[in-house]
Amino acid sequence: MKPENLLRHLNGTHPRHPDTPKLREQLKQEAGRGASRNAGRPIHIPKWVVLIVVLITAGVVGGYYLVNQQTSYNVVTWCGVEGTAIHYHPLLVINYNGVQQHLPWDPAQSADIGYLNQAGFTNPKYYCPAGELHLLHTHDGSGIIHVELPQAVSSTPTLGDFFTIWGEPLSAGQVWMFSGQLQATMYNSDSRSSADYSSGPAGLPLYESAAGPQGNAYPIPLAYIFNGAYGTGASSGFYSGEIIWLNVTA
Structure with a gap:
């Protein structure tokens, strides 16, 4: 040669x-x-x-x-760039004693939960290398969760996966820093139906909508994201149609 x-x-x-x-x-x-x-x-x-x-x-x-x-990923431990094969945005609404709580955010950063290597933003067990982020992450405090995977996967990510990446507790008696009785409801905008996950909120699926793997077909209801006071989800004003209510009463 x-x-x-x-x-x-x-x-x-x-x-x-x-x-x-x-x-x-x-x-x-x-x-x-x-x-x-x-x-x-x-x-x-x-x-x-x-x-x-x-x-x-x-x-x-x-x-x-x-x-x-690869079609099988450890959703909790995987780090990398933002995925494009699957990219959709469910909405998480946390209420404590009837008052909605915004998610932690740093307006000086490009992303927050699942990106910042700080306790309160990401589980110290699962910090990513600099510049990388988790498959489940947020870009502000609005409650919009980004589900971004590099390839199709065999199992649906769950709310428990997101809280594990976040490093915060999620159970029937505690959500994040809030303890009490939990009413957990998942609303599916495609089928216009609700499902109760109060006894097992960690198993609540972050499902792919009928619009497809990159489907964010529904306008975000501004009243559920503080009218943009903590960001608008970095989602161009749309989300997948899944709303997750975690209502905790002390």
């Missing part, structure tokens, strides 16, 4: 691989020496150079295949 061909492959396919600069210099030296030799004389490339290029290629192709074929 000619060194210039290997060099062209590295530059075009693996320009950012950590071993590429070293290999690039080795191959340039080989190509330079080859140019001064007799044109009919075979050029010898060390086997270790060819082997490393093959391993780099196999690793990149294999990694791409795994990421793009």
Whole structure:
């Protein structure tokens, strides 16, 4: 194999691989020496150079295949960029003794729960690397939850997954910092029906709407997001149609 061909492959396919600069210099030296030799004389490339290029290629192709074929994710521990294959927004409304509570937010940040590596925003057990966020996260204090997955998954994320990422308790007797009797209701705008999850709020599904994996077909009811006082959900004014009421009475 000619060194210039290997060099062209590295530059075009693996320009950012950590071993590429070293290999690039080795191959340039080989190509330079080859140019001064007799044109009919075979050029010898060390086997270790060819082997490393093959391993780099196999690793990149294999990694791409795994990421793009994966259909099972640990929704709680996964970190990465915002997903696009599935992207919808349910609305969470928490009331304590009849008073709605906004979710924690920092207006100076681009995202909050599931992004900021601070207690009260993200479970310290599941902090993400800098610049990455969880599949379930928020962008303000409105109550809009972003469900953003890189690929279709086999199981529906739950409200319990979101609270685990958040690092706050969720049970029949406590929601976040509020203790008391819980009335948990999930409203489905597609079917115009409600379901009670008071005895097991953690199992409440954050379902994909009838509009599809990126379906946010319903205008957000402003009265349920404090008329925008704590943000409007970073959702272009629309949500998936799922409303989750967690009403706690002391």
